[in-house]
Amino acid sequence: MPISRLFDLSDKSHAPRLVLKVGSALLVGKQGVRREWLTGLVAEIAVARARGQQVIVVSSGAIALGAATLGLDKGGRGSLADAQAAAAVGQIALSGLWAELLGSHGLTAAQMLLTLEDLEDRRRYLNVTATLTRLLDAGAVPVINENDSVATNEIRFGDNDRLAARVAQAAQASAVLLLSDIDGLYDRHPKEPGAKMIPVVEGVTAEVHAMASAESNSGMGSGGMISKLQAAEIAELAGIALVIGNGQYDRPVARIVDEGVGTLFLPRRKAGARKAWLGGRLRLKGSIIVDDGAAAALLRGSSLLAKGITGVSGAFLRGDPVAIEDGQGRVLAHGLSEYDAAECEQIRGHHSSEQADILGYAPRSSVVHRDQLVLK
Template sequence: MAIASLSDLAETARCPLLVIKVGSALLVGKQGVRREWLAGLVDEIAAARGRGQQVIVVSSGAIALGAATLRLEKGGRGSLADAQAAAAVGQIALSGLWTELLGNHGLTAAQMLLTLEDLEDRRRYLNVTATLTRLLDAGAVPVINENDSVATNEIRFGDNDRLAARVAQAAQASAVLLLSDIDGLYDRHPTEEGAQMVPLVEGISPEINAMASAESNSGMGSGGMVSKLQAAEIAELAGICLVIGNGQHDRPVQRIIGQGIGTLFLPRRKAGARKAWLGGRLRLKGSLVVDAGAAAALQRGSSLLAKGVIEVEGVFERGDPVAIVDEKGRVLAHGLSEYDATECAAITGLHSSDQADVLGYAPRSSVVHRDQMALK
């Protein structure tokens, strides 16, 4: 049974595994930890467990907590060094908080700190999947955060919205609930006159992306609506529903699910596990620009041939992930290249019969094979 409405998130048969993402501004206020609010949320998590659902928590807040303890300016986000130091201190307090509150309900918290590389590298991704599966089977509640004490700007998610979607993908969750500072997706900036909330989205489209704003009202968090829609795209490819709801209220999950206040993103399709992982990648080593004929062929399920490539961007090796884009810069697919960047550039636009003379060996059947490609 598939999820069709917000109320279905409370149905064990439709939603056996729910990922709940909690933002920094919800967990930490001007006076410190919003303990009473968090206790109410943990009550809701315990209720979900009581009706047979499994729950994974993706929790921000380490940097904010650590910055307060170390008295760092700008909430610990003044520099990368400040953020890393704040995270190192704050993560201890954050994990202790979740352990205590979940323990009050007889639930065991399990901390996992992840970097972008843990979910972008296929072998490490599968290891995360195995660990999450074992923890859930053992009855624990995984509490996950980005490992900000070691992550650099080049190897970090930058927001927990996309991390939550990737974790849901790895754990094969039914749905992701992003608790935010807004009721849902609005058709324009919510401060504009006539702005209306969109209750249901069936597949991310250019029109939906145009509604997004990168702003975050609190100034404490790092993700705005743009990152939430990117998270919805990642979830969609894996066949996972995603919900944006307002976490500022007491017992926010009940308000979202019980009263139906939020935006529900329904996936249009479900890719295989490997293609879902590939399509959800955030770091790519380069891009291949293709002509209109190749773009149309990709949509029909064809592999990408060198003849359809008109430009090669970036530095990458054989087997590296690349974006396939059209002449307008629109991303059509992610895929694993069969050639390195230099070889790709050398055979751009050539028929297979002409490639051997350039390469010095028999060409491979394609530049990106359809089995190693995920359409966007």
């Protein structure tokens, strides 16, 4: 049964598997860990488990905790080295805290530290799926964070909003609940006069993106509303609902679900598992620019042919993920290229009958086949 309202998140038949994301500012205050607040949240997780729902936690806080222990300024985010060191210290405390509080309800915590590559590489992604499935079947509560001690600026999520959405894809979850420092998505910056919160969003469009702000009210976390909308897009591809709600209250899940205070993003579609993984990728190796005719053909479900290509960017190889863009720079699709960048440059604008003479071998049927392509 699909989710259609916030209250459905407390119903096992609508939401048998939930991903709950907790931001740094909610876990760590000026005086350290907000233990009383976290105790209440864990009690809510225990209630969900008691009614038969499986719960995965994506928890920030390692860098903030480690920075406080090591005495690092800027919350441990002054440099990459500071962040990595702070995470190494803080992750021990964070995982121990979750294990202790979940254990007080008879629940077993399982730590998983992931990098971007763990979810971008198909084989590693499937390994994550298998591990999560086994942990949940065994009754554990997976507690997941980005592996900030080894992640670099080039190979990191950078925020746990998008990580939570990718984990939800891998776990085939029903919904993602992002606990943040704001009630939901507003039609303009919430500090502006007349700003109104939007209770339901059906598909993240350009107009919805225009409402977003990159600011995070706490200054401690790394994700603002922009990252949350990106997370909603990732979840949508897999047919997963996503909720943005305010976690600053005691028992925040009950306030969001029972009182209906938050923004619910409803997916408009559901791609197959492989296409959902492909469409949710955050790192692409290049881009292919197409003309209006090719753009229209893609929207009709066709493969991308060389004739419709007007430009090539990046240094990608055959099988690498690429963005397909129109002439205005709008991303139309993600796909796996059947040619490398140099070959695409050689054959762009040419009919398939000409490609064998250009390349010196018989061409493949398409540059990006429709089975390896997902519309954005």
